[in-house]
Amino acid sequence: MASFTSIKYYSLTLFFFTIITFGQLNAQTIPAPICGYKMMMDQMESKFPGYKAAEQRSFEYAQSNPAFERNGEVYRIPVVFHVIYNNDKQNIPDEYILDQLDILNHAFRNTHNDVGQTRPIFQPLAGDAEIEFYLAPKDPEGNPTSGITRTKTDIEYFGDFSVILGGFDVESFERIKYTDKGGYDGWPSNRYLNIWIADEGFDFFGIYIPAVLGLATPPTFPQLPDNWPEGAVDGIKDGVFLQYQTIGANNPYKDDLMGLVSQGRTAVHEIGHYLGLRHIDGDEGCGTDGIDDTPVMDLSTQAADCPATDVNTCEVNEPNDMPDMWENYMDYSNDICQTLFTKGQVSHMRKVLSIQRDTLINGALSVNKEVRYKLSINPNPAMNEILINNIPEGGQLSIFDIFGNRVMNIEILRTNRLDISNLSQGIYNVRYVDGIKTWESKLIVVK
Known part of the structure; x- marks a missing residue:
């Protein structure tokens, strides 16, 4: 079975050949890559052989640790949003960011309004991660802050044209994370979850195309903050990028993205990667994400509507085989379909926070905490x-x-x-x- 990525970029190549030949372009037919995770991993492996193996060791290390007894402890992560803008449209107001924060907390606590839309077969698997996010109250120097920074840039679009043919330029993308390259340096990654908001789109024959909607750096072996040692990956910075139109369900610019987002759940997906989760199919045709309670499935559907309730793209003819879990936040399904992390995914994320991203959680920014x-x-x-x-x-x-x-x-x-x-x-x-x-x-x- 062909993978989602190969199908998508084959279609894109054929599409652009057609529109160049006939001089016609319909923006509604251009599917933007929802998540740049696989493209980043492939390029990093090409540039730095062994990168994927390090990520795999990190995943296996977290998985091999015993599950911690759940005692109601909620892990709280301080977040700082960095808005990088060239024009007023990109400089999204605080209200969209605050709505996004609410969406994150409802998703990770499994308390959103449409939790009841999860199909009955999967409802017993849905988990409350007991993970919450809050705007950082203090900056790295201890000064009061809103948890939102704003940086004016001369760069209109940060996107790279090669993405439409399946390529991905990490260096071009990383510009948003460096002040001297037109972006903003961000705050210490061992103390804050940095979320950069910018425009990774580009202009194609007068038509705006978003290059990628989101991207997150995974935890790599053995721990943070040393998992991105200086020079090891050409200065790649730990954190999350989000396309500005994806921020918040109340964002009026989401219509630019051709119906791919509507509920602000791109951020949920990307932070899932940041906390060690993978796409359900492991980015392989009928592959695995390494989590026991997520069904094997193929991410071959990217549509405005939810798939059929009985669709089973990787049927294995076994008694306990389940249909595709397109409700899962780590699928490529539309926002309107996504409603859950499984208990296995929840356990993995909490392990990562306990042993790899532990410097982030539970009062790390408290004014009373000693230096x-x-x-x-x-x-x-x-x-x-x-x-x-x-x-x-x-x-x-x-x-x-x-x-x-x-x-x-x-x-x-x-x-x-x-x-x-x-x-x-x-x-x-x-x-x-x-x-x-x-x-x-x-x-x-x-x-």
Whole structure:
């Protein structure tokens, strides 16, 4: 079975050959790529062989960790929206952004108005992620902020023409994340979820075409904020991009996107990627996303209407085979169809937040939180011994597992060399306090 991507770009190539030949163009027939995730992954693998393997290790690491007992704890993520605009239309007002924030919170808490539209066969699988998003109240320097920045740019469109033929230029796209390239640098990715809002469209023979509606960077092995080391991927910045017309269900410019969006759920899809989820088909014909409770399906349908309730594009003739879950936020279906994350997807996202994006959650920006410094540990990952650098002697060193249990404690540290051979494989938090300052870092133990 041909993949959605190959079908789509074959159709686009044929379409543009036709319109150039006959001098006709109907904007309503141009399907914009809804999500740039696969295109980005393919190009990064081409530029940096092993990139996909690192992402796969990250996914498997999160999956291999035991599910945390749910005790009602809600993970809260501070968000900052960066609006990059060339004209008044692109400079969308706060009310669209606030509506988008509400949409995110309803989706991740499974409390939206159309939750009842989920087909009965899938209702038992729908999960409340207990993840919420809020506008950051303080900027990186601790000053009060609205959680929204606005940057005027000389660049009218950031989009790259090659996308209509299946290409994708990461460097062109990344301009929105750099002040010196016409965009805005953003805030520290280990403290904020940065969401850049801009126009990735381009002009084609006088017709406006959106190049991609959204794109997010996935967590990669082994952890954040070090998962995008400087120079490793040509300066790609961690965060989410959203086409400005997709922001909010109340956005009047969504009609520019040919009926592809209507409910502000592009952001839900992209943040799903940011928290480690994949497209349901794993970007392969009848592939897998690695989550046990999402049915195998092919993302070959991109239409204004929802598919038939019994459609099963990857029927496997097994007793428990389910129809396509086009209600899932990680499908390519229209916004009006999407209503759920599964419990398996919820579990994976919470694991990612607990062990890979943990610096984001639960009061990381609180004014009462003491300043903490980065602890230098070498090697990291480590097996039996670590060296702790650039700290004064005589402080207290503690090591905690991912559940918060103290597994090692030294009241007065007299050496910077530490034996960790008794620690099991896993991720740990290391904290050093000298009475004045606090240093912290992640430690990865491999066996």
